[in-house]
Every structure is written in C-alpha cells, then in structure tokens.
Amino acid sequence: MPESRGRQTGGRQTGDLQDGPAFELPLLLFAGFRSLIDELHTELARQGHPDVRPAYGFAMQAIGREGVTATELGRRLGVSKQAAGKTVDRLEHLGYVVRVDDKSDARRKLIQLTPHGLDALRRSATIFEDLRARWVKALGAKRVRDLEADLRAVVPASGFRLDVAGWFGT
Amino acid sequence: MPESRGRQTGGRQTGDLQDGPAFELPLLLFAGFRSLIDELHTELARQGHPDVRPAYGFAMQAIGREGVTATELGRRLGVSKQAAGKTVDRLEHLGYVVRVDDKSDARRKLIQLTPHGLDALRRSATIFEDLRARWVKALGAKRVRDLEADLRAVVPASGFRLDVAGWFGT
C-alpha cells in the first residue's frame, strides 16, 4: 500500500529509522527473483529454447541427469503426482524428456531428459552464472555473498520448495 | 541442477571462488519472498482474514484507499483489465471491495475497499513491519538495509510488477 505509511504516526518498529515501508522487502525479493528468471528465459530463447517456461525449467532441474519417476518429481517440486504428470506431458510433447519403462518394476516409468533437455539444463547453468556475475560486478563479490548468506540464514531451512505457481493458489 | 556443478572443472566465472552454485541465488530470493508472504497470510488468517490469498493482497494494495477502476487496476498489477476484473469479482464476493458507479462517467465503476478490506490492509502493513523487524533482529539493521539497497540497485527500475502468478504463464 504505497500510501498506507506515508508518515506513520509513531512507527516504533525495530529498525524503523529511515527505512522505507516494510512491505517493500518482499517486493524487492520478488523483483530480484523475477528479473533473474525473466533474463534467463530471454537468453534461453535466444539460444534455441524459446518454449522453455519457468515451470519447465524447475521441473527439468528436479528431474536431473539420472531421471525420476513422476511421483518422486511431484515430491521434489512439492506438488501432487498428477500435477507433475501433466508437466511431464508438456515437456514430453516439446521433446525435452522421454518416459522409459523401468525394467525392474513394471509400474514405474522413468522420466529422463533428452539431449535437448540436457542442453537446456547446461545452458541454464551457464546463464545463471553470467547473471550472478553481473550482480557481482554491480554490487561487489562480498555484497552478493552476504546477500546469499543472509537469505540462507533467514529462510526456513526446509529445503527449497519451488512450486512457484502452485503455492500462490490455496 | 544440484549435480550440474558439483565441482566444475575450471570455473572462471567472476566471483566464483567458494560460492555455491549460481542457480541458488534466484531460489534464495524466492524462498525469502515466499516465506514472508506465507507468514503474512498465516498471521492474517489468525487475525480474522482466513480467505485472503496472496493475489488478493496485492490487488488490495493496488486498489488503495481511494479506489481505482478495473482498467487502472490492471495497469497497476501488470495484467489485462479482464484479469483484474475477475480478481475484483472474487474480492467483491468475499466482501473486501465494492463497485460503485462513477457519477461523472457512466462507463466507469470505481472499485473501493470496504471497511473489511481496509482492516486487512492495515493489518498487513503491521505484520510486514513485524516480519521485517524479525529479519533485523536476526541479521542486524544494517544488513537488512544493505540487502534492500542492493536489490534496489540491481532490479530494473521499471516500477514493481507484481503479477506474481500471471508472469509464470506466457
């Protein structure tokens, strides 16, 4: 609420000296996240992966080089196995993954990245390094390390949940 | 990709000394954002607003105390006027806003917060202050200010786009 604290009569919150309104903190974090992800996808598109969406990228990260089952993928992404299955459908349709039968368990189908999927994953890693390097250039290596350390210290350690879109609902 | 840089043979990226993998940066930013928003809504639920969802909170922020039209709301949230209209439908259904006819322009309908909506907005501001105070307690006032300043410096200045869920699609 841009106008909700224009001048708060008696702000006595810890650290409320000349700081901006407290609601900016989450907005800044999100803006940082979003700008990184947006730039990743812009660059990915330029490098031959125009149809990778953020959700696909996260899913491919979670699939990894060994491959996983749909159920396990759902667990890793923090969503239901059905939702994971749908994402795999789209990924499969785009040629980023294949489902292969598990010889030792006829129920399971291993989801594996295709060479195309692996290429996207490798390029993503490189692009993220470039992006971080840009932050280092702008802020200095120490500040970026501090930023990461501070965030690590303050977010609940409970392993990353990256069901970005899904969490929004509920 | 947790295993994509386990030990990279010859990482020569700027600032790649003992840093973790670069892809953690966006994840940390998102985790910070998400933990703040999650805690806000947990607390909001406890304070009598169990059905405020993140999207509603952002919309109410954007509506503000004066009220806006659906089209303008869409502009502020970075989404189409139709999408804004749908959000307003839900908000209206829950009693957080009302649509009132604009006397001076029969096309427009001003969306305004009800007392219930204003209450949610006020409580959100207070909760965000408490949350930020917690970060200050954990990290120190300077580190939090630095974090905010660094993010401000590094995100494109283009006014906050908070179409969190929507950006994910496309």
Place this chain on the structure above:
DNA sequence: TAGAATCGACAACGTGGTTGACCAAACCGT
C-alpha cells in the same frame, strides 16, 4: 455531430494446480 477512444463485461481458451477414483504391479504376512 460523426468518428475514435475508453470502460466494463462476456466468451473461449491455456496453464498449473487440486481431489477422487481406478487399474496394474509389487510387496508382505500368514
């Protein structure tokens, strides 16, 4: 005053999520 721009709404659709129901295969205790 006619033509252009604006506002709000409707409809169809895409994406990402949820539950619930099921079948087939695998595991396990008697």
Place this chain on the structure above:
DNA sequence: ACGGTTTGGTCAACCACGTTGTCGATTCTA
C-alpha cells in the same frame, strides 16, 4: 502361494488466474 495392502501412473472433474477477441455503451474530439 495367496490374498490384502501399498505404490505408481492415469483419467476426470474442477478451480484459480491469466490470455485474446468481441461488443455495447459512453465519452471525447475534430
């Protein structure tokens, strides 16, 4: 070894949130 429980994958129905396109009504403007 056989019947009951788990587990893996899929289908179906549904919801939230976004998109474009269209359209009628109103207002602005040349």
